[in-house]
Amino acid sequence: MNLKELLNRSGTYLAERLPVEKMNYASMVKKKEVPVHRLSWGYYMGGLALFFFMVQIVTGLMLLFYYQPTVSEAHASVEYITEHVPAGGLVRNIHSWASSLMIASVLVHLLTCFAMKAYAKPRELTWVTGVLLLGITFALGFTGYLLPWHQIAVNATKIGLETIEKVGDYLPGAMSDWPRQIKEIIQGEASVGQATLSRFFALHVIILPLAIFGVLGFHLLSVQLHGMSKGIDENPRRQEKFFPTFFLKDLRVWGVAFMVLFVLGLCLPFESLFPYPLFEPFDPKGSTPDGIKPEWYFFWIYYPLELLPLWVILLGSAILGGVLLATPWIFKNTSRKTLRIIAIAAGVYLVVMTVWGDAIYHLLKGQ
Ligand code: HEM
Numbered sequence: 001m002n003l004k005e006l007l008n009r010s011g012t013y014l015a016e017r018l019p020v021e022k023m024n025y026a027s028m029v030k031k032k033e034v035p036v037h038r039l040s041w042g043y044y045m046g047g048l049a050l051f052f053f054m055v056q057i058v059t060g061l062m063l064l065f066y067y068q069p070t071v072s073e074a075h076a077s078v079e080y081i082t083e084h085v086p087a088g089g090l091v092r093n094i095h096s097w098a099s100s101l102m103i104a105s106v107l108v109h110l111l112t113c114f115a116m117k118a119y120a121k122p123r124e125l126t127w128v129t130g131v132l133l134l135g136i137t138f139a140l141g142f143t144g145y146l147l148p149w150h151q152i153a154v155n156a157t158k159i160g161l162e163t164i165e166k167v168g169d170y171l172p173g174a175m176s177d178w179p180r181q182i183k184e185i186i187q188g189e190a191s192v193g194q195a196t197l198s199r200f201f202a203l204h205v206i207i208l209p210l211a212i213f214g215v216l217g218f219h220l221l222s223v224q225l226h227g228m229s230k231g232i233d234e235n236p237r238r239q240e241k242f243f244p245t246f247f248l249k250d251l252r253v254w255g256v257a258f259m260v261l262f263v264l265g266l267c268l269p270f271e272s273l274f275p276y277p278l279f280e281p282f283d284p285k286g287s288t289p290d291g292i293k294p295e296w297y298f299f300w301i302y303y304p305l306e307l308l309p310l311w312v313i314l315l316g317s318a319i320l321g322g323v324l325l326a327t328p329w330i331f332k333n334t335s336r337k338t339l340r341i342i343a344i345a346a347g348v349y350l351v352v353m354t355v356w357g358d359a360i361y362h363l364l365k366g367q
Pocket residue numbers: 042043044045046047048049050053106109110113118119123126127128129130131133134137216219220223227228229230
């Protein structure tokens with residue numbers, strides 16, 4: 001195949017996946033329909049992730065007025081926001097809870113899209129951009145966790161970055177030094193310190209949100225251009241109008257999500273209900289406290305990492321990442337029933353590791 005042919009083929013492929021000629025009011029708004037079936041609730045999940053992302057942007061901008069990204073002031077500024085800024089504790093709690101709920105809804109969205117075969121032609125790039133969004137969402141959580149500069153966050157980040165360096169032990173020749181170099185680029189200095197905080201801050205508030213805006217733009221545009229996928233049936237028996245029927249139902253779900261966030265976010269000075277923890281400030285001279293753990297959304301990989309040799313986890317993660325990206329091609333001919341079974345198995349694994357990972361770890365270690 002010569003270059004001209006390659007460019008022609010790529011152009012045709014992209015034109016089929018992003019048919020911009022359909023970008024008109026009639027096909028994107030008036031004619032858009034949503035199939036009705038027993039997995040229809042899955043169609044709310046992408047919208048819910050979008051809602052939590054918008055909450056993150058608004059509350060994040062509010063926190064920026066007071067947060068100080070320096071190792072000497074970060075913890076005190078978060079404490080000040082929580083205790084002295086009017087409604088500051090509420091805003092901080094909502095930001096923290098919405099991050100967890102955004103990740104949970106993105107994971108459920110991924111599983112329901114998989115179960116409904118929503119990645120099938122012509123939606124392959126909708127899926128691939130979704131996988132990128134998942135990666136960016138995890139990176140937002142990882143970088144945000146360090147910002148309050150408390151001892152659990154700093155030590156957990158150190159362990160996370162050390163794990164990257166250890167990858168080098170399993171790579172051949174000159175490549176074995178790449179993970180160490182990557183770690184140093186992220187860390188910015190010999191140990192986790194001011195340079196790391198500045199980098200995580202820049203990533204968390206500018207670079208990753210901009211990346212999400214770009215990738216999400218493509219993701220949502222392709223969803224609009226192709227309409228909703230068929231769901232659990234090749235030929236859905238019933239459909240409902242997206243505007244206004246499904247859209248109003250979407251808004252109702254957002255309303256409930258807002259109320260849940262508000263209740264979770266209520267804290268001092270409005271009486272403490274579910275305050276998001278702010279641990280002791282990091283003390284560089286202090287010893288590493290026990291029980292350092294990442295946020296719950298990393299438990300699915302954290303506990304296996306504690307129990308199995310690193311190479312097993314690395315190989316497993318590389319395979320998982322590859323399979324996720326190549327899902328539209330690997331599972332092209334898989335029946336919807338098999339896809340539902342795989343999605344349920346993956347969902348059960350995530351829930352078991354998140355809720356009982358600690359108990360399983362102690363059971364297997366015999367402690
Ligand atoms: C920041 C994260 C994400 C946001 C805000 C988001 C948002 C959305 C929205 C609003 C929709 C349309 C409504 C729906 O079907 O739920 C959608 C559809 C879709 N998303 Fe996502 N998404 C995200 C991540 C993902 C991930 C991780 C995947 C899978 C790897 C994915 C794959 C898809 C697919 C295949 C569709 C088409 C669904 C259909 O046609 O039925 N998305 N997304």
